[in-house]
Amino acid sequence: MKMIYMDNAATSWPKPDIVYDTILRTMKYYGANPGRSSHTMAIEAANILLYTREMLCQLFNAQDPFRMIFTYNTTDSLNLAIKGVLKNGDHVITTSMEHNSVIRPLMHLADMGVETTIVPGDSEGLIDPSDIKRSMRSNTRLIIATHASNVTGTLMPIESIGKIAKDSGVYFLLDAAQTAGSIPIDISKLPVDLVAMPGHKGLLGPQGTGVLYVREGVELRQIREGGTGSQSESINQPMFLPDRYESGTLNTPGIAGLGAGIRHILNKGQGKIVSHVVNIERLFLNALSQIKGVKVYGPKDMKHRSGIVSINIWDRDSREIVNILSRDYGIATRGSLHCAPLAHKTIGTKEQGTVRFSPGEFNTLDEVKACVRAIGEIGYKIETRSI
Amino acid sequence: MKMIYMDNAATSWPKPDIVYDTILRTMKYYGANPGRSSHTMAIEAANILLYTREMLCQLFNAQDPFRMIFTYNTTDSLNLAIKGVLKNGDHVITTSMEHNSVIRPLMHLADMGVETTIVPGDSEGLIDPSDIKRSMRSNTRLIIATHASNVTGTLMPIESIGKIAKDSGVYFLLDAAQTAGSIPIDISKLPVDLVAMPGHKGLLGPQGTGVLYVREGVELRQIREGGTGSQSESINQPMFLPDRYESGTLNTPGIAGLGAGIRHILNKGQGKIVSHVVNIERLFLNALSQIKGVKVYGPKDMKHRSGIVSINIWDRDSREIVNILSRDYGIATRGSLHCAPLAHKTIGTKEQGTVRFSPGEFNTLDEVKACVRAIGEIGYKIETRSI
Numbered sequence: 001m002k003m004i005y006m007d008n009a010a011t012s013w014p015k016p017d018i019v020y021d022t023i024l025r026t027m028k029y030y031g032a033n034p035g036r037s038s039h040t041m042a043i044e045a046a047n048i049l050l051y052t053r054e055m056l057c058q059l060f061n062a063q064d065p066f067r068m069i070f071t072y073n074t075t076d077s078l079n080l081a082i083k084g085v086l087k088n089g090d091h092v093i094t095t096s097m098e099h100n101s102v103i104r105p106l107m108h109l110a111d112m113g114v115e116t117t118i119v120p121g122d123s124e125g126l127i128d129p130s131d132i133k134r135s136m137r138s139n140t141r142l143i144i145a146t147h148a149s150n151v152t153g154t155l156m157p158i159e160s161i162g163k164i165a166k167d168s169g170v171y172f173l174l175d176a177a178q179t180a181g182s183i184p185i186d187i188s189k190l191p192v193d194l195v196a197m198p199g200h201k202g203l204l205g206p207q208g209t210g211v212l213y214v215r216e217g218v219e220l221r222q223i224r225e226g227g228t229g230s231q232s233e234s235i236n237q238p239m240f241l242p243d244r245y246e247s248g249t250l251n252t253p254g255i256a257g258l259g260a261g262i263r264h265i266l267n268k269g270q271g272k273i274v275s276h277v278v279n280i281e282r283l284f285l286n287a288l289s290q291i292k293g294v295k296v297y298g299p300k301d302m303k304h305r306s307g308i309v310s311i312n313i314w315d316r317d318s319r320e321i322v323n324i325l326s327r328d329y330g331i332a333t334r335g336s337l338h339c340a341p342l343a344h345k346t347i348g349t350k351e352q353g354t355v356r357f358s359p360g361e362f363n364t365l366d367e368v369k370a371c372v373r374a375i376g377e378i379g380y381k382i383e384t385r386s387i
Numbered sequence: 388m389k390m391i392y393m394d395n396a397a398t399s400w401p402k403p404d405i406v407y408d409t410i411l412r413t414m415k416y417y418g419a420n421p422g423r424s425s426h427t428m429a430i431e432a433a434n435i436l437l438y439t440r441e442m443l444c445q446l447f448n449a450q451d452p453f454r455m456i457f458t459y460n461t462t463d464s465l466n467l468a469i470k471g472v473l474k475n476g477d478h479v480i481t482t483s484m485e486h487n488s489v490i491r492p493l494m495h496l497a498d499m500g501v502e503t504t505i506v507p508g509d510s511e512g513l514i515d516p517s518d519i520k521r522s523m524r525s526n527t528r529l530i531i532a533t534h535a536s537n538v539t540g541t542l543m544p545i546e547s548i549g550k551i552a553k554d555s556g557v558y559f560l561l562d563a564a565q566t567a568g569s570i571p572i573d574i575s576k577l578p579v580d581l582v583a584m585p586g587h588k589g590l591l592g593p594q595g596t597g598v599l600y601v602r603e604g605v606e607l608r609q610i611r612e613g614g615t616g617s618q619s620e621s622i623n624q625p626m627f628l629p630d631r632y633e634s635g636t637l638n639t640p641g642i643a644g645l646g647a648g649i650r651h652i653l654n655k656g657q658g659k660i661v662s663h664v665v666n667i668e669r670l671f672l673n674a675l676s677q678i679k680g681v682k683v684y685g686p687k688d689m690k691h692r693s694g695i696v697s698i699n700i701w702d703r704d705s706r707e708i709v710n711i712l713s714r715d716y717g718i719a720t721r722g723s724l725h726c727a728p729l730a731h732k733t734i735g736t737k738e739q740g741t742v743r744f745s746p747g748e749f750n751t752l753d754e755v756k757a758c759v760r761a762i763g764e765i766g767y768k769i770e771t772r773s774i
Binding site for chain 1: 397420429465466486495620635709712725727
């Protein structure tokens with residue numbers, strides 16, 4: 001049974017061949033420690049880092065490669081952004097559609113005197129920017145919003161949210177975990193101060209890579225200190241970028257793979273990839289609307305959607321459906337609460353969870369049809385009590 | 388010109404072929420997100436993590452795989468250990484031979500009311516445990532020592548230091564950046580509470596991997612919160628291991644490669660690898676003792692050495708020598724201060740730095756002879772003022 005991979009919101013798979021090749025070549029031929037010496041291989045390793053920073057700048061239309069900080073994953077990027085900005089006595093506004101990678105750090109900071117307001121989404125997961133505006137206080141320092149919900153795929157009105165932040169002089173942190181690479185983001189136009197992103201989802205790099213973009217002028221403390229290969233004579237952390245935020249040996253082969261993934265997107269054209277996923281999503285949603293017992297979450301309006309198709313079948317536990325899809329149909333999806341309990345509370349699936357199909361560039365329309373057939377069969381079996 | 392790689396203390400290279408193969412196979416066939424779903428590929432990815440934890444337990448003679456925490460790199464492990472243990476008002480004892488990955492976090496914590504005593508090494512870089520004992524205070528909470536200096540290769544008396552910690556009821560954090568994999572460590576016998584290690588040096592895994600071993604009973608706060616794929620219904624960080632310390636998507640292919648690296652060590656026999664590097668070191672040191680103008684740092688006694696051969700040639704800046712070695716002889720070494728300024732102050736090389744040769748399993752005796760010839764030629768040229 002050939003597997004149909006529909007879990008790209010967890011990590012994209014497969015990667016373009018050039019990503020595998022680049023990682024292997026980097027390990028075999030440029031396997032030194034970048035920025036730590038001046039021998040040839042160490043310099044080549046350092047050039048790889050710079051190349052990937054430049055690819056990031058090109059894709060996101062940013063100017064300064066040294067403001068693209070390499071991290072371990074989006075969670076690491078978010079922890080750096082959140083803990084690097086907020087201090088005791090600060091107030092932060094976020095939404096009920098956030099992943100636990102935002103909510104859990106904020107709950108941790110609550111014990112240290114940081115106040116959080118969580119603005120609720122509506123039944124489609126949409127955030128109303130005026131709710132954010134109304135929540136502003138004199139001590140508000142940061143607004144955090146996801147670009148797209150990992151549960152419903154709901155695309156958020158980030159331009160309006162960014163404008164509120166800018167007008168009020170507070171920082172705006174964008175969680176682009178679900179969109180970096182797969183939905184265009186123009187950093188030169190979007191009023192955003194910090195952008196957290198994974199290397200291993202829409203950017204098509206390997207796991208073990210994340211990025212935090214830090215706009216010029218943002219005051220951000222580091223959360224890790226250590227060797228940077230720079231200012232080695234000093235026992236204090238360097239204050240210049242990117243070194244201030246990049247202590248210890250970086251994931252050079254992973255970052256090389258990330259650069260190759262972005263190169264692939266730029267070569268193919270991001271618009272072409274986006275159109276393909278939109279086509280898949282439209283076909284998927286149309287077909288599902290014909291199937292009895294299937295409930296689809298998220299916005300009805302395609303322009304508020306980002307590619308994720310999150311459903312339930314009758315009242316069955318989403319985990320059970322995920323297991324059936326994997327075992328009987330070879331379809332890889334994710335069920336349960338997707339590490340975003342408040343989002344599930346918002347859309348009313350705190351107990352059932354949702355079955356999330358997250359297609360990507362390499363899925364075909366035939367695969368979507370196979371998913372629809374599987375969902376139809378499972379729905380029928382549940383209705384007729386044969387499973 | 389075939390390169391002679393003598394920079395294994397920065398990162399080991401090459402890796403065993405099985406490491407490259409495993410990373411590639413993991414990305415291509417098990418490229419899902421571990422612990423995030425129950426589809427077949429996600430379960431296989433989760434099994435990979437467990438396998439590597441078990442390999443770590445086997446190599447270090449530890450019992451509980453879930454006490455082997457995966458991190459980004461040693462610096463990340465050290466930041467977790469240091470910031471997870473120390474609080475305002477605590478006192479910590481460390482040594483002048485530490486890397487900036489220990490010293491810089493401590494200098495940062497100084498601003499937050501953590502007091503640090505730095506015990507000096509002698510001219511060979513050796514620490515006297517009685518100096519540590521004498522530095523103990525009523526509010527001492529942690530002792531941190533490197534297992535081997537990354538500048539001189541000096542092996543520290545970690546059993547004695549661990550015993551002092553244990554007898555006083557304070558935690559002992561071992562920085563095994565230079566030794567994990569290349570010098571045997573038996574966690575069941577060594578009185579140690581926390582061990583920070585890189586995946587990409589002696590353990591032969593790829594960059595982007597680190598480990599922190601946390602002994603049972605150690606009270607350690609997490610430094611990152613986020614999604615863990617567990618307790619998804621909760622907006623608070625889970626308190627069980629390893630999830631408490633492992634938020635966000637892990638570097639699955641890198642961790643798979645780390646497991647393969649350790650498997651290679653276990654299959655070949657760690658003793659055999661250690662003997663090979665000791666032979667190289669002995670040959671190297673004997674030959675260098677015959678060359679005019681070469682100063683070798685670190686202990687005279689082989690039993691206090693760990694494989695690193697750190698030298699200077701006459702009074703030339705170490706960076707200049709590193710450049711000549713790379714350009715004219717294809718020999719990859721590291722110069723300057725090695726991110727450990729206090730260690731250089733200790734051995735009197737704060738200005739000159741040292742030229743560090745760090746051989747590994749895959750270096751040959753012929754390569755060492757080529758290094759010796761190169762050093763001899765450079766020394767002669769400096770003496771005769773022809774460079």
